[in-house]
Amino acid sequence: MRVAEFVTALALMALSAMFMAYGLALPIGWEASSGPGGGAFPFWLSAAMFAIATAILIREWRSDPTSRYARTPFMHPESARPFLTVALSTIAAVALTTVAGVYVALPLFLLFHLRVFGKIGWITTAIMVLATPVVLFLFFEATLRIILPKGFTEPWFGPLYRLVF
Known part of the structure; x- marks a missing residue:
């Protein structure tokens, strides 16, 4: 367990340093006209x-x-399968985001995790799967004017953009 803790901590530190460097590419301070700079949240979350x-x-x-704690296994065998399921589905969702966009990848990710993995009922799953992309669009694109990746679905958003912008 001790080795796994060291490796995990060092890996998180390396990732954090990389994210902080990317955050520094944008302003991290307070912008008088628009609030926090574009790199503020990534930088400070990575610093934390x-x-x-x-x-x-x-x-x-x-x-x-x-x-005794140092000698316990990092992951019990019965935990390996759920861990791998979550890790692989997350990797698949990120990969799908680059091709199909957030508004396709996230609902599919939620559908899998809520219905298949979590065994949540169909009504709750359907509400979450359908409401999440709508809320994301309204919050990020309509309110904050932050354009999320859309992949091949980009042309489908033309009418919404004309309505919102």
């Missing part, structure tokens, strides 16, 4: 993730390597 990963690393470094 870096700090937490550092705390995990320090905690493990100080812990007793002979303790």
Whole structure:
């Protein structure tokens, strides 16, 4: 378990540093006319993730390597299948986002996780799967004017853009 904690903390620190560098490519301070700069949220969330990963690393470094906790497995065998299911479905959703866009990938991801993986009823699943893209569009694109990736579905949004913009 101890090795897994070290590796995980170091991997999170590396990812955080990379995200912070990308966040610094945009302004991270307060913009007088528009509020927080475009890199503020990515930078500061990544900085918090870096700090937490550092705390995990320090905690493990100080812990007793002979303790029972240090000898327990990182993942129990019965946890491996659900973990892999979530990890692979997340990777698939991200890959699908680049091709089909957020408004296709996210509902499919939700459908899988709510209905198939979580065994939630059809009515609740349908409400979430149909409402989430609508809320995302209204919040990000109509309100914040942040255009989300649409992939091959981009032409379908022409009428909505004329209505909203």
